[in-house]
Amino acid sequence: MRNITLIVIVSVAVILASVLIGPKIISPFSIDDISKQVIVAIRLPRVIVALLMGCALGASGAVLQGILRNPLADPYILGISSGAALVAVMGILLGSTALGLLTVPVFAFVGAIVTGLLVGAMGYKKGGLLPERLLLAGVGLGFLFSAVLMMILSVSTDEGLRRAVLWVYGDLSMADWSLIPYGLFFIIVGLTISLLRAKGLNALMLGDDIAYSLGFSPDSERALLFVSVGLMTASAVSLGGIVGFVGLLVPHIVRFIAGSDGRVLIPLSALMGGTLLCFADTVGRTVMAPMELPSGIITAIIGAPYFLYLLRKKDVLGERK
Secondary structure (H helix, E strand, O other), X not given: OHHHHHHHHHHHHHHHHHHHOOOOOOOOOOOOHHHHHHHHHHHHHHHHHHHHHHHHHHHHHHHHHHHOOOXXXXXXXXXXXXXXXXXXXXXXXXXXXXXXXXXXXHHHHHHHHHHHHHHHHHOEEOOEEOHHHHHHHHHHHHHHHHHHHHHHHHHOOOOOHHHHHHHHOOOOOOOOHHHHHHHHHHHHHHHHHHHHOHHHHHHHHOOHHHHHHOOOOHHHHHHHHHHHHHHHHHHHHHHHOOOOOHHHHHHHHHHHHHOXXXXXXXXXXXXXXXXXXXXXXXXXXXXXXOOOOOHHHHHHHHHHXXXXXXXXXXXXXXXXO
């Protein structure tokens, strides 16, 4: 309980600091009209978008590692991000502005949902979703969509190319209040499904046979949890592009601190994921100001060395010595 309380306190502190820290540090004790405008119009929506994306990716990683029974599973391993990125970048390069600021997020969300349906269809056999088929279908489609995306970017001379590249690597500079409501809705729906089926996730992590003996239907539980991951990952990608390592790294950290019970693992992974992405976005917009670094680059720089440390020192794969 002490560890959980510490996580909550640190997370709240980081999130609040993200609102105040930027190219110009704003003191909470002397906020003038200009500072208030900066906070309300620029920083607050950006922090909320980062928090929503991080929550979705952290929770998705925890759920996905359980239903696939693979500690190296990541929300993007199902190819959802690649499908979303491909459709979104096509929208950027084609110059579509039919929905204004929502054009790219809507394109990305549609691409993510279609990809999720394709992966689900390919992973379906014998009346249920099989972990191995889901994993292989996701990896295969991910490589295919990534290859097509790289081909499009390679031959494009469009002025939107830089924006497209930044978006692919997790650019939150376009965060706006208008993005938040629909992203919030789908993330809450996905997170609610995950929390309601947390006991089923615990059973799946023990194996299908044990899940049956405990009164759960592995096929039904896996399908519901897959839907929750699809909704959260699609929403996260549509809000700000592809941000790696959050869904892979955060659930492992939470397991070491608070255990593997899904009822604790899922909400804490969501909280820590949001905190990590808020921190990464703050670093990205301040370390080289006025130039900004995409959040996905910062999370990779932070996450890769720490994950290698966990792999070496903390027995991430659960191997016995």
